[in-house]
Amino acid sequence: MAESTFDIKFIAINQIAYTFNKLASINSNDDNRESLIGMAIECLALMEQYQTLHPSYTTLLAYLAAAENVDITIYNSQWAMSIKQKANVYITNLLEEMKLIFAKTNSALKPEQAQELFVKVRKGVIIRIIQTEYQEALSLLDKFASIVEFSTQPKVRQQFLDNRFIEYLFLKYIGNLFSLIWFPLDDNKYTIASGVYVKEGDKLLYSSSSFKPMDRIYNQVLMYQKKNESLFEENDDETRYFWIIRFLRLSLFFKQFEFIEFYKEFLDLFILQKEPLQYLVSDTSLIKCNLLVMFGMVLIFVKPFNTLSLLDNENDNLLELYYEDPNKIEFKLYNQLMKPLSNGDFHQVKHVFEDTNLVHLLVSYLEYNFPISTSKFSSNSSSFVDYIKLIIDLKTFLSILSSTRAIPRLKMLSLMGYDLKKKNESELNEVSNHLIGVISALGLGQVGIGYLASEQVFYNNATSASNSQVELVSLQEDIDRISHNLQGDSLATLMTNSLLEKFYS
Structure with missing residues (x-):
């Protein structure tokens, strides 16, 4: 068997650079200094490994130079100049070689020639991706495909391994993903944050059609895998690239706000099956981290809050992943928010969001994966985190209402986690008015949920204003029970899709 050439570490460079730039810009009190230093060193080390530079290298070098007690003798301006020159020479030579091949060849290259050229093209594609020249990377792949003939159904296993078709599609998938979805502004030299739906003149940088190229590539992958299923073996390179594409596609469900699909696919991949989890753990780092955080966020939307601890036997392996490293963002999300x-500790949840550190980390690490509406413009990079807070409030509100006949307004806000002593009346009124607006927007009056302004009471199943007078003594048992054991997640879960449609479409 040929020696493995599997390698996806290069895709981390653009992601780490994005996270570094975002976190550094909002890290006003230097809470994340050690993390930023670690990211900068890791990113530069990867650039050294692949002998090319991401445009953020100057920012990374400057940050390390300003940091105290950090040895950066390896990385300096001379180092950067040397790497830049080597990368430029490599690309120039590759393009010249391909030009000569085009001039001399009237038919597809022989398999041996194609294999040799693919090694060179692959390196060139990686250089271009790291440089954020995504269209140039895709152009190299298209040129290569025009002078080779991939076998759609290899006859023997060695031919299948030499074909490297899934690896080719993986590179194409990454080029399109970075260009169209994750970092669409890199290639266009824009300075505003990536992941935001904007227009520049008549050019739409992000829309629902942006996902179509990845869908087409994914369908090619599935078709090829189905035709050649018997040739895919555990731990071979093509199998590993196949699963990485599956993982990346899963993240696109999240990006498109298809949370039910994400949830079902995640369970299928990592709970019902065993093989994908093996590759997620052994072959990925950032992808694994991102998917775990996405899964945690999706659970907040689609599952009852009392299930978020993941404390059941079928989730044991999954829970271990959240606990692997206390410094990782998935660990922090699980312990600071999900638990x-x-x-039912909604006061602690409010404290977590007010503290902002977790919010900053979520935005920095995941913003390019965050769902954004393709029917509305948005320039608020933390809008999705704000929306999570909104969903938590609304699900808590509906949970409480589904467990009682009626509850005073201030008691409702207290149970939702608001500190009545720290919040002024105008802030509390704003929250109350928002809840009343939700009742109206979702048409909850039709199922007997409403607000009696004269008594400042939220009620459930009151048939008329006349019989909705509140006797606080008779309600106390309901309120005490809610305080200790919120059981109303069934209604909240049923309302999730309506909330998504009303507030984020």
């Missing part, structure tokens, strides 16, 4: 929600 308090599962315990």
Whole structure:
């Protein structure tokens, strides 16, 4: 068997650079200094490994130079100049070689020639991707495909391995993903944050059609895998690239706000099956981290809060992944947000969001994966985190209402986690008015949910204003029970899709 050439570490460079730039811009009190230093060193080390530079290298070098007690003798301006020259020479020579091949060849290259050229093209594609020249990377792949003939159904296993068709499609998938979805502004030399739906003149940088190239590539991958299923073996390179594409496609469900699809696919890949989890752990780092955070966020939307602890036997392996490293963002999300929600500790949840550090980390690490509306313009990079807070409020509100006949307004806000002593009346009124607006927007009056302004009481199943007078003594048992054990997630879960449609479409 040929020696493995599997390698996806290069895709981390653009992601780490994005996270570094975002976190550095909002890290006003230097809480994440050690993380930023670690990211800068890791990113530069990867650039050294692949002998090319991401445009953020100057920012990374400057940050390390300003940091105290950090040895950066390896990385300096001379180092950067040398790498830049080597990368430029390599690309120039590759393009010249391909030009000569085009001039001399009237038919597809022989398999041996194609294999040799693919090694060179692959390196050139990686250089271009790291440089954020995504269209140039895709152009190299298109030129290569025009002078080779991939076998759609190899007859023997060695031919299948030499074909490297899934690896080719993986590179094409990454080029399109970075260019169209994750970092669409890199290639166009824009300075505003990536991941935001904007227009520049008549050019739309992000729309629902942006996902179509990845869909086409994914369908090619599935068709090829189905035709040649018997040739795919555990741990061979083509199998590993196949699963990486599956993982990346899963992240696109999240990006498109298809949370139910994401949830089902995640369970299928990592709970019901065993093989994908093996590749997620062994072959990925950032992808694994991102998917775990996405899954946690999706659970907040689609599942009852009391299930977010993941404490059941079928989730044991998954829970271990959240606990692998206390410094990782998935660990922080689980312990700072998911566990308090599962315990009904909404005061702690409010504290987490007010502290902002977790919010900053989520935005920095995941913003390019965050869902954004393709029917509305948005320039607020943390709008999705704000929306999570909104969903938590609304699900908590509906949970409480589904467990009682009626509850005073201030008691409702207290149970939702608001500190009545720290919040002024105008802030509390704003929250109350928002909840009343939700009742109206979702048409909850039709199922007997409403607000009685004269008594400042939210009620459930009141048939008329006349019989909705509140006797606080008779309600106390309901309120005490809610305080200790919120059981109303069924209604909240049923309302999730309506909330998504009303507030984020």
